[in-house]
Amino acid sequence: MNVIETNGITKSFGKQQVLKGISFSVKKGEIFTLLGENGAGKSTLINILTTLSKPSGGFAKVFDHDLQQDPDQIRHLISLNSQSITLDDEFTGYQNLRLIAKLLGITNIKGRIDSVSTSLNLTEFINNKVSTYSGGMKRRLDIAASLSADTDLLFLDEPSTGVDPKNRLEIWKIIKELRDQGKTIFLTTQYLDEADRLSDRIAFIHDGKISLIGTPQQLKQQAHHRQQIMVPQASIKLASQALAAKGINFNIHEQAIELDEANLQLALKTLLTADIMINETTPIDLTLEEVFLNATTEDPEE
Numbered sequence: 603m604n605v606i607e608t609n610g611i612t613k614s615f616g617k618q619q620v621l622k623g624i625s626f627s628v629k630k631g632e633i634f635t636l637l638g639e640n641g642a643g644k645s646t647l648i649n650i651l652t653t654l655s656k657p658s659g660g661f662a663k664v665f666d667h668d669l670q671q672d673p674d675q676i677r678h679l680i681s682l683n684s685q686s687i688t689l690d691d692e693f694t695g696y697q698n699l700r701l702i703a704k705l706l707g708i709t710n711i712k713g714r715i716d717s718v719s720t721s722l723n724l725t726e727f728i729n730n731k732v733s734t735y736s737g738g739m740k741r742r743l744d745i746a747a748s749l750s751a752d753t754d755l756l757f758l759d760e761p762s763t764g765v766d767p768k769n770r771l772e773i774w775k776i777i778k779e780l781r782d783q784g785k786t787i788f789l790t791t792q793y794l795d796e797a798d799r800l801s802d803r804i805a806f807i808h809d810g811k812i813s814l815i816g817t818p819q820q821l822k823q824q825a826h827h828r829q830q831i832m833v834p835q836a837s838i839k840l841a842s843q844a845l846a847a848k849g850i851n852f853n854i855h856e857q858a859i860e861l862d863e864a865n866l867q868l869a870l871k872t873l874l875t876a877d878i879m880i881n882e883t884t885p886i887d888l889t890l891e892e893v894f895l896n897a898t899t900e901d902p903e904e
């Protein structure tokens with residue numbers, strides 16, 4: 603079942619077209635990550651999907667409700683942890699959470715606050731003023747506030763930006779626990795390792811479009827552009843000469859011949875013709891970072 607479906611979403615601010623036709627769907631119970639550089643349009647898309655801003659064009663459904671026609675229905679079914687922290691510094695953590703719980707009309711306020719503050723490790727300083735919190739503590743309190751409504755769909759806009767590594771691991775753990783409870787998480791990040799470690803699926807947003815989408819594993823495999831050929835060590839020199847004579851681009855790395863996938867057939871044929879034994883041919887796994895760079899680097903010939 604799809605919790606979110608978008609079709610051709612566009613958004614312009616004046617003459618600047620930030621989103622140029624975004625289509626994807628998010629399945630129930632997955633951690634779906636929108637990965638993109640600063641200014642790629644992640645928050646713009648989150649604002650649209652959470653009904654805070656209207657798209658310039660296209661359609662979207664959240665829990666089968668049309669974004670344009672039923673925004674009020676959608677608002678009751680989602681929570682948003684926005685990129686800028688929305689806490690009152692002069693209140694304690696507890697007072698902030700109580701205010702939000704009251705606004706949401708939650709009945710068992712104390713029970714709910716105890717539950718969210720325990721799961722985010724906030725109990726120790728929940729009665730201190732927020733002005734005394736560190737950035738990571740504030741971020742966790744802000745996430746706790748967005749969990750108050752206990753909705754099945756949660757939008758987290760860069761939840762770990764500005765958070766130290768230890769607290770980031772805590773936040774990842776909480777996000778996974780929420781997913782394991784059956785909630786759907788729509789996350790944005792500019793951190794590749796975060797997307798890789800946390801996501802069930804990742805969508806790269808670049809130049810206003812989704813340039814790649816898939817599981818972290820699929821994305822890494824999808825981009826198998828390089829192959830390596832293993833030959834006996836004694837044949838490396840001869841192999842290099844044979845490939846160079848055919849004008850094939852390659853490089854030698856740790857006794858393997860590495861080359862573009864497009865040249866693989868010709869290279870194998872060349873080596874066999876030169877009577878060189880081939881031990882193994884394997885695709886080279888790219889890191890998510892390399893996939894990301896490939897997807898975001900403009901083709902100079904375009």
Ligand SMILES: Nc1ncnc2c1ncn2[C@@H]1O[C@H](COP(=O)(O)OP(=O)(O)OP(=O)(O)O)[C@@H](O)[C@H]1O
Binds near residue numbers: 615644646792
């Ligand atoms: N309300 C607005 N008015 C004008 N331009 C806007 C507005 N909101 C966003 N933009 C522009 O749209 C582009 C995308 O911004 P957005 O905040 O969606 O990026 P982002 O991917 O969330 O970046 P970051 O990682 O820095 O949070 C930017 O060029 C930004 O200046």
Ligand SMILES: [Mg+2]
Binds near residue numbers: 645646
């Ligand atoms: Mg943003």
